Amino acid sequence: MSTDAVARARGRVGKPAALLEVRSLSKRFGEVQANWDVDLTVLPGTVHGLIGENGAGKSTLLKMIYGVYTPDEGRMFVDGAPVAPGSPADARALGIGMVFQDLRLVPALTVAENIALALPEGPRLRLTQLAARITEASEAYGLAVDPSAQVRHLSIGERQRAEILKVLMTGARLVILDEPTSVLAPQEVEALFGVVAQLRDRGLGVVLVTHKLGEVRAIADQVTVLRGGQVILNAEDPGNFSDAELVEAMVGRRVPPLAVERAAVPPRDHPVLTLAGATALGDRGHVALKGVDLAVYPGELVGVAGVAGSGQKELCEVALGLRPVTSGSVDAGDGAAVAVPEDPVADSVVPGLTVLEHMVLDGRAVPRRGLGVDWPAVGARTAVLDERVGLHMAPTRRTLSSLSGGNIQRVLLTRELGQDAALVVAAYPSRGLDVANTRRTQELLLEHRARGAGVLMVSEDLDELIAVADRIAVMHDGHVVGVVDTAGADRMSIGRLMLGGVA
Amino acid sequence: MIIDILAGAVRGGTSIMYAGLGETISERGGVINLGTEGAMLLGALGGYAVTAETGNPWLGVLGGALAGALLSLVHAVLVVSRRANQFASGLTLYFLALGVTSLFGVSYVSRQINAFTPVPVPGLSEIPGLGPILFDHDPLVYVAYVAAPVIWWVLFRTRVGLLVRTAGERSEALEVNGYSVRAVRYCATVAGGALAGIGGAHISIAYANSWFENMIAGRGFIAVALVIFAMWNPVRIMAGAYLFGAALSLASVLQTSGIAVNQFALNAVPFVLTLVVLAILGRRTMLAAPDELLKVFDNSRTT
Ligand SMILES: Nc1ncnc2c1ncn2[C@@H]1O[C@H](COP(=O)(O)OP(=O)(O)O)[C@@H](O)[C@H]1O
Ligand SMILES: [Mg+2]
Numbered sequence: 001m002s003t004d005a006v007a008r009a010r011g012r013v014g015k016p017a018a019l020l021e022v023r024s025l026s027k028r029f030g031e032v033q034a035n036w037d038v039d040l041t042v043l044p045g046t047v048h049g050l051i052g053e054n055g056a057g058k059s060t061l062l063k064m065i066y067g068v069y070t071p072d073e074g075r076m077f078v079d080g081a082p083v084a085p086g087s088p089a090d091a092r093a094l095g096i097g098m099v100f101q102d103l104r105l106v107p108a109l110t111v112a113e114n115i116a117l118a119l120p121e122g123p124r125l126r127l128t129q130l131a132a133r134i135t136e137a138s139e140a141y142g143l144a145v146d147p148s149a150q151v152r153h154l155s156i157g158e159r160q161r162a163e164i165l166k167v168l169m170t171g172a173r174l175v176i177l178d179e180p181t182s183v184l185a186p187q188e189v190e191a192l193f194g195v196v197a198q199l200r201d202r203g204l205g206v207v208l209v210t211h212k213l214g215e216v217r218a219i220a221d222q223v224t225v226l227r228g229g230q231v232i233l234n235a236e237d238p239g240n241f242s243d244a245e246l247v248e249a250m251v252g253r254r255v256p257p258l259a260v261e262r263a264a265v266p267p268r269d270h271p272v273l274t275l276a277g278a279t280a281l282g283d284r285g286h287v288a289l290k291g292v293d294l295a296v297y298p299g300e301l302v303g304v305a306g307v308a309g310s311g312q313k314e315l316c317e318v319a320l321g322l323r324p325v326t327s328g329s330v331d332a333g334d335g336a337a338v339a340v341p342e343d344p345v346a347d348s349v350v351p352g353l354t355v356l357e358h359m360v361l362d363g364r365a366v367p368r369r370g371l372g373v374d375w376p377a378v379g380a381r382t383a384v385l386d387e388r389v390g391l392h393m394a395p396t397r398r399t400l401s402s403l404s405g406g407n408i409q410r411v412l413l414t415r416e417l418g419q420d421a422a423l424v425v426a427a428y429p430s431r432g433l434d435v436a437n438t439r440r441t442q443e444l445l446l447e448h449r450a451r452g453a454g455v456l457m458v459s460e461d462l463d464e465l466i467a468v469a470d471r472i473a474v475m476h477d478g479h480v481v482g483v484v485d486t487a488g489a490d491r492m493s494i495g496r497l498m499l500g501g502v503a
Numbered sequence: 504m505i506i507d508i509l510a511g512a513v514r515g516g517t518s519i520m521y522a523g524l525g526e527t528i529s530e531r532g533g534v535i536n537l538g539t540e541g542a543m544l545l546g547a548l549g550g551y552a553v554t555a556e557t558g559n560p561w562l563g564v565l566g567g568a569l570a571g572a573l574l575s576l577v578h579a580v581l582v583v584s585r586r587a588n589q590f591a592s593g594l595t596l597y598f599l600a601l602g603v604t605s606l607f608g609v610s611y612v613s614r615q616i617n618a619f620t621p622v623p624v625p626g627l628s629e630i631p632g633l634g635p636i637l638f639d640h641d642p643l644v645y646v647a648y649v650a651a652p653v654i655w656w657v658l659f660r661t662r663v664g665l666l667v668r669t670a671g672e673r674s675e676a677l678e679v680n681g682y683s684v685r686a687v688r689y690c691a692t693v694a695g696g697a698l699a700g701i702g703g704a705h706i707s708i709a710y711a712n713s714w715f716e717n718m719i720a721g722r723g724f725i726a727v728a729l730v731i732f733a734m735w736n737p738v739r740i741m742a743g744a745y746l747f748g749a750a751l752s753l754a755s756v757l758q759t760s761g762i763a764v765n766q767f768a769l770n771a772v773p774f775v776l777t778l779v780v781l782a783i784l785g786r787r788t789m790l791a792a793p794d795e796l797l798k799v800f801d802n803s804r805t806t
Contacts (some may be wrong), residue, residue: 010711087681088679088680089681091681092681104675105672105673105676106669106672106676107673108669108673108793109669113665116662116665117665117666117677117680118680121662122662122663123661123663125660125661125662125664127660275702284790285786443797
């Protein structure tokens with residue numbers, strides 16, 4: 001036996017065999033190199049934090065591991081044996097389970113039916129029997145969920161627990177959680193981490209994707225940083241790095257903190273937006289907004305916090321007059337309003353039209369030449385706008401619907417936030433953006449505030465709201481359950497409000 | 504006379520029930536088939552022709568089912584594989600079936616067949632009132648009694664049903680779990696067409712015992728509307744189908760008992776009833792609609 005082989009054998013004895021080992025994985029989507037030469041090693045009994053900006057390639061990597069995408073190049077090993085999962089069913093057979101960023105449960109089915117879908121069992125659904133097994137498992141892992149509840153009626157947190165339970169019941173030894181915390185209240189994050197720690201103690205491997213450093217510090221044993229599809233830090237101990245170093249690894253340069261100095265809110269007398277007892281129906285005909293009282297004054301930024309689907313969308317649409325109230329009143333004054341919709345692709349993108357054409361679809365005056373639009377003038381106007389806003393939007397000749405979510409968001413932000421209006425309504429303005437553009441968007445909203453506009457901003461990132469808002473309105477189940485002054489606000493008490501408790 | 508009307512309701516509602524059950528399966532799987540009327544027409548002619556040629560009405564039922572399945576298979580190819588607009592495909596197939604059956608049905612007009620005859624259920628048919636209403640009918644009526652609960656059971660208590668419902672609610676969840684959305688949708692659509700074909704065959708070989716052009720006379724469209732009223736639930740389809748059967752039988756009972764009512768007005772009753780129910784329910788039924796069906800409506804609007 002050569003010394004080399006002895007050394008290798010000894011190395012193998014010294015370390016536990018990797019649950020999952022990924023070598024030089026690459027994946028390309030058209031012009032985008034989403035993953036390039038990526039390595040990832042997950043050991044049993046550890047929590048592996050995977051961090052990186054939006055678009056860094058985290059989801060792509062995980063989907064290759066889970067058999068959703070086939071890698072262009074590279075190899076994968078489970079328990080040291082080479083594998084090539086061609087479908088999620090293959091991956092599950094290997095003991096890999098994944099909870100997607102956008103959960104994949106079927107809303108119209110019950111929890112038990114959703115779990116039945118994933119279990120390879122006989123042609124008859126034995127739902128009572130399955131429900132008993134679900135209850136048993138949910139007690140064992142501390143993942144409380146009612147097996148007979150229709151998923152449609154569950155909160156995001158409950159849905160997530162159901163998904164994790166499903167993954168565990170299919171026998172996963174490696175559990176992949178893609179950004180599980182971004183939609184949760186702080187208490188729910190703590191509970192989730194309790195479960196994750198328990199899985200680790202049982203010897204499972206967990207990959208946890210996040211972009212919050214605090215979460216990495218709270219739970220991860222190792223951290224891997226992706227940037228632009230490449231590994232920047234590989235399975236490092238997070239304790240060896242400062243926050244600034246980790247951010248720099250994620251972003252590629254230093255990001256100055258948001259300036260916190262800003263003018264005090266002027267005396268609140270003439271609101272730019274007043275909701276009084278506003279009640280409105282959601283798209284499915286249920287009451288989605290329930291007697292909301294809220295006022296936004298010039299020169300202040302009001303944040304809206306809440307677990308996803310608590311009525312934020314309807315609140316914004318009512319404020320903008322896009323959705324009628326069934327009772328109560330809305331008064332948005334007579335000043336113009338600008339808006340960033342919650343779902344830009346559905347609400348603001350016309351398939352087939354270019355970026356430039358979208359620049360005149362905001363209801364404001366358009367430069368004309370004869371009967372038509374003066375496109376060169378629109379182009380010039382847009383260039384000025386892009387310069388001023390500084391979000392570096394895509395070339396104006398591109399078809400907007402062909403761009404990625406983050407790029408679409410930047411075009412719409414440029415168009416909307418480039419206008420001066422008395423009221424600015426922004427739903428999840430930084431969704432899909434990288435750190436630098438998120439920062440710039442926050443600055444833009446603060447510039448509107450400084451100019452004297454009233455700003456209403458919805459976000460699912462509590463830290464973002466605490467950083468930029470003057471007051472935070474917390475929503476739960478269609479109600480505004482509390483309005484908290486940001487100065488001295490406490491994450492946990494806001495979290496309790498989000499979950500419907502009292503502060 | 505009430506008993507006559509109710510017995511007629513059961514008899515006349517049976518074809519609508521088969522078609523409605525079929526369309527329920529198809530729509531639960533995410534495919535709307537406006538060609539149901541056409542599948543019924545093909546089923547009526549197919550059933551009639553096979554019965555005429557073989558002398559066996561059960562083979563006629565099989566022929567009707569195959570004819571309906573064939574039309575729906577074309578629909579499935581267009582909308583599942585080619586992603587064509589579901590409304591356009593369904594309507595076009597209806598007109599195609601109307602033309603085809605008119606053309607090839609000519610030789611069967613006024614031809615005699617060995618049709619289904621009423622088979623009173625021993626014992627049960629003696630019950631006063633209930634007996635003649637429920638238990639003195641052709642065999643396809645009895646099969647329908649069983650079909651609705653069985654289809655309910657398959658949809659809600661078996662894996663196959665779960666797959667169909669998932670295809671209609673969130674098809675990507677099927678893919679994630681290693682199933683083929685296409686395969687499930689093809690099966691659901693074709694099964695739906697086969698049931699519509701049986702419904703059509705019931706008209707020609709058990710109800711009217713003859714073949715004539717356009718003999719389905721809108722029952723297929725009523726069945727499609729019925730699926731919405733019944734909120735995609737097979738058991739409610741059963742109740743609704745008999746309600747429409749009553750509207751149909753009212754017309755013929757009044758006529759045979761010599762009460763002078765305008766024939767055209769009577770023929771309009773089921774459709775007026777449809778409009779009234781649609782107006783009453785409004786968009787409420789849409790709450791129960793499979794999510795992927797709503798996408799079909801959305802897509803037809805925006806792209
Ligand atoms: N299915 C796809 N088709 C084309 N481009 C994609 C697809 N999925 C991801 N991308 C692109 O690949 C890059 C990485 O995306 P993703 O893996 O989702 O990043 P992350 O999860 O880190 O935010 C992005 O630029 C994204 O636009
Ligand atoms: Mg992602």
